[in-house]
Amino acid sequence: MSVTHPRGFTASGVAAGLKSTGAKDVALVVNTGPAFDTASVFTANRCQANPVLWSKEAVRDGVARAVVINSGGANCYTGPEGFQTTHRTAELVAEKLEIGAVDVIVCSTGLIGLLNDRDDLLAGVAAAHAALDTDGGQAAAEAIMTTDSVSKTVVVEGSGWSIGGMAKGAGMLAPQLATMLVVLTTDAVVPASDLDTALRAATRVSFDRLDSDGCMSTNDTVSVLASGASGITPSLDDFTEALTQACTDLAMQLLKDAEGADHEIAITTLHAASEDDAVEVGRSVARSNLFKAAIFGNDPNWGRVLASIGTTGAVFDPADLDVAMNGVWVCRESTPHADPQEVDLTGREVSVTIDLKAGDARATVWTNDLTHAYVHENSAYSS
Amino acid sequence: MSVTHPRGFTASGVAAGLKSTGAKDVALVVNTGPAFDTASVFTANRCQANPVLWSKEAVRDGVARAVVINSGGANCYTGPEGFQTTHRTAELVAEKLEIGAVDVIVCSTGLIGLLNDRDDLLAGVAAAHAALDTDGGQAAAEAIMTTDSVSKTVVVEGSGWSIGGMAKGAGMLAPQLATMLVVLTTDAVVPASDLDTALRAATRVSFDRLDSDGCMSTNDTVSVLASGASGITPSLDDFTEALTQACTDLAMQLLKDAEGADHEIAITTLHAASEDDAVEVGRSVARSNLFKAAIFGNDPNWGRVLASIGTTGAVFDPADLDVAMNGVWVCRESTPHADPQEVDLTGREVSVTIDLKAGDARATVWTNDLTHAYVHENSAYSS
Known part of the structure; x- marks a missing residue:
């Protein structure tokens, strides 16, 4: 169930032809509210991909309503042309959802230095929007895979609220963060500033301590979206503990699926x-x-x-x-x-x-x- | 000719049974004077092998008359017992040469955490002393090899003086220094303080910039011995340039022989x-x-x-x-x-x-x- 386990979320995963294999490569996760609080952490690499440059600005106000992710190309070192692709992606999601583009987080993963075909990508985004479903979490988790051999999802239950999550990443797991995209959702009521505190505490002892091959990616993003749909406000401690559990579970899944590892x-x-x-x-x-x-x-x-x-x-x-x-x-x-x-x-x-x-x-x-x-x-x- | 190319040096390499293959494993290089100036640089690793702990003290006064090296065991993480082995090795060399033990540099290389048989080692040292020869440079260069596929030597000619050198190291080439043992000799007249200046300048742009696998050894030692046997005092610039050339040449030999490398x-x-x-x-x-x-x-x-x-x-x-x-x-x-x-x-x-x-x-x-x-x-x- 992944990111659609908590109430207030729809998701989808579709194939847009970005991956030569024909596998799913565009994922969309939408927070349907009533709240739209968000927090994110990004790669510490100073060379950052276009979607990271965009998303850092998008989440600055603590509000996000959707995350759109493509695999099959990292859109990194692709210059102004690549940034335009990211921007158009956010705009199309916003147009379909009738929200502002700055409330859309964009993530990309795959080869760096590769510019995806913008028309293919945008057609995929439109298809992903059409496919949105309250059961779409698994499809979304599959669409973000690159060299992952299995999809990675997690659910942690609170008292009347829950956390769902999906992750991708199999190589380049690294300090600070890995090429690792993680989307976490919750129907708990958590204001953006508390989300930020909880997310930093959770990633510090989970993803930040994975060091599979010492390499640090240009695209790493971990975002959490809170819909408030449960109507329940957990204590910050309880929420942080559950979020840490979710992050640690996903981190261990990443570790076990690291490229080529035997141990x-x-x-x-x-x-x-x-x-x-x-x-x-x-x-x-x-x-x-x-x-x-x-x-x-x-x-x-x-x-x-x-x-x-x-x-x-x-x-x-x-x-x-x-x-x-x-x-x-x-x-x-x-x-x-x-x-x-x-x-x-x-x-x-x-x-x-x-x-x-x-x-x-x-x-x-x-x-x-x-x-x-x-x-x-x-x-x-x-x- | 290696370390015995400059005048004022004898050397040898013998098999003492430390290597299970029966290959040469004890080398001795002796400065026969008239001068006995020396300088060394050691690993920056805080966990240092017993011979490094000994040799750092031995060279502090700028005087050394011999370098004794065993392969087949690094004598690192071997505790007080291992330090005694190093000490006894220096004492035996000193006794044979009728010099002070603190004028003997000791180096070891091979597996860490392994204590060599002291009797075998000391018998090898006695044999190495008996085999000392003005043509012994090549035998010494062979005796210090571990996983090296070829011995590494260098000769650089100055005006009426020269520098000779030998090196070992094929894996663990690293920042600061590598498991890399290097002995350089010269018959130029160079006071210890100038030797130190020249050696630091030369290693900074050669061995220090090799980073074969990012690992830093516990045993790295680069020592230079000056016999003054040519009677010629080069300018510090000329000597530094020649020493840099010798170090760079040996560093490139180490790079080319790095374990398993294709490029x-x-x-x-x-x-x-x-x-x-x-x-x-x-x-x-x-x-x-x-x-x-x-x-x-x-x-x-x-x-x-x-x-x-x-x-x-x-x-x-x-x-x-x-x-x-x-x-x-x-x-x-x-x-x-x-x-x-x-x-x-x-x-x-x-x-x-x-x-x-x-x-x-x-x-x-x-x-x-x-x-x-x-x-x-x-x-x-x-x-």
Whole structure:
């Protein structure tokens, strides 16, 4: 049910011919009210795609009534011509819904440097409008897929209200955000400023801590729309908790579908002097190609973990670090401890635990292993 | 001839059984004087191997008379026991040469977290001492190899003086430095403080700009020894230029022998506001797995170059970047320009040129592509 699970939303997904496979490639999500509060977070990449440039302005007033998304082309590095395509897309949605264009969020995903055929795209937008349905959530979730092998959706139930969501993204999962488009909906009554607070809190500990391949996309967008159709106003804490649950669920779905990965790796840093230290240490390990290749080889190579920790500015004593892999403490006080042969890495889920012995903070960062399939998919993607 | 090309040096390389293959694994380089000036740079990794901890102290007074190196084990994360092994190694060299142990630089390379058999190592050191020869440079260069497929040596001629050098390192080539051991020798008369100035200038534009896989080693050491045996004192500029030439030559040999690589990639950033900006931009591209996989696939994917530039703090206008690949300007003003099909990436050497249009500074950073062979070698290395 995805984004149409909460009351007050319709959605659709149609094929407009942007994808050469003929698969669905235009999605539309419409908030039918009565409220139209919204909040979004966007990529931290300074090179931003045209739809991001547009949407950042569109959501500035905390009001949005629709999100239109195309896959099959990211509309990034496409210049003024590309921006016009984004603008025309928003205008067409607005015209069909009899709303203002600035209340339309636009997202695009696919190859960068590629200008989609504007007529094909606009015909798709018109078809998506015609197909809008209160059961359209699944079709929309399918239409935003690129190299995803499965569609990603979530539903979290509150007390008389709910959150629905869909996400796409399989490669380029990255710090700050990934090429990752996420639309979240709720029928709770949540003013835009609270939505913003809740969304930033939720993404900080979910999507922001995915670091599949260290690359940061130009198109990342996470938007939440609140229709208020339940008439219920949850506490900010309750809403934030539910939104965090929805974001974490979608983030784990993204992690599991990362291009070519054989393992999902959770890197947990304990006893850090600060949460920032814990995240920095986790990220440094998540970005070590040597470590990631070792996990692909089912090799509990803790030396590569310590070598990565050493590149950070976190507080720790280089001679007193402990590291466990899948619960086996293979390194204590920066020297060999348990026999690495006790570590079984044949399952998909791998945990790395690092004890910095420097404080009380902790954080988990998620990544994938570096595999032949990753290299294959990313060397063959555009050519 | 390597490190024994300049006058005033002997060297050797012997097999001590540290490598299971029976290949040479202990090297010794001795400065026979009359001068014993030295300078070194070490890894910036905060987790440093025992030989690095020792050698940093040993070179502090600007005097060193020998360098002893073992391959077959990095002696890193091996605790006090490992430090004792390093200490005993230095003491044995000192005893044999009738010098002080603090005038002996010790380097180790190979697996981290592995404690070599001390008796085997010391027997190897004694054998290396017995084998010292003014023609021993090549044997020493072979004894320091790990996953290197070829030994790396260099000779640069000055006016009546020369520089010789050897290097090892094939994976983990990285920022700051790589697992890279380099010994440089010269018969020029160069006081230790000038050696230090020249070495820092030379490594800054050579080894420091290699970023093969973004990983930073725990054992990196670059040492230069000056015997003064030529009796000639070159100008600091002349010596720095020759040393830079030697370091750049060895760095390119390391780049070409990087584990599993199919391409050597030179990323040149033009018109940067500062040299730091140019290096930051080059490094960001050098560390993009998506970009590196694209080059492996002979795919001139300039969008991944721009996406990487956007992650930096350098001065530029995101809407006005130019990118060329192998001389073809595939992107102008952040939009598509020449047809990417014009770019031929089938050769090993690839150039990426980025025009930031923000100033007069420039820098080149070198990296390799991300290949199946890289994943294979690094997933199978220790297991």
